Amino acid sequence: DVKVTQSSRYLVKRTGEKVFLECVQDMDHENMFWYRQDPGLGLRLIYFSYDVKMKEKGDIPEGYSVSREKKERFSLILESASTNQTSMYLCASSPIGPFRAQHFGDGTRLSIL
């Protein structure tokens, strides 16, 4: 079974802090994704990576950056956290091929105070 592991289930940070959310997958998938999930808004794509060191902006990249130095690890970075970034963050991975499904981690619930 594919395992996508997010480093924290719950995280509390302060406004202005630099925040790192880590995601690791164990199935050698080329694609990795970061989403944000908010009530009534569904899932919104923040960033997408299709290979090591390659990234593509999603629908809401502002205030975020990403890093993919190794194939199995995809990090989401909040450069200077703000209260409007309080949300559930979901990481996913998939093999190449649009017919391939994405596999999700359990999410990180991030609160910015």
Next chain:
Amino acid sequence: AQSVTQLDSQVPVFEEAPVELRCNYSSSVSVYLFWYVQYPNQGLQLLLKYLSGSTLVESINGFEAEFNKSQTSFHLRKPSVHISDTAEYFCACKPQGGSEKLVFGKGTKLTVNP
């Protein structure tokens, strides 16, 4: 560009009743279609997918979805729901031969009451 509309944000039903969760998509090209389920405090899990062939697809836990090209729909159904089906359900699509990115609907929260 693609878009997905889930017509109901919340669907309450009684245990053992049938349920239909509606999903419509918009796309200028052919798409692959997916239903994901999210149980409380968990990530999303793939429930079923339509790639090609038979328009009726089934999951292992009794859900089924039917692809209707003329109505651009991919509604999810179950003839008899259980309390354990309480979850949020997301419909999603991807263009064939195109982007690797999924386009999600906003989700339907299914609550099964005793």
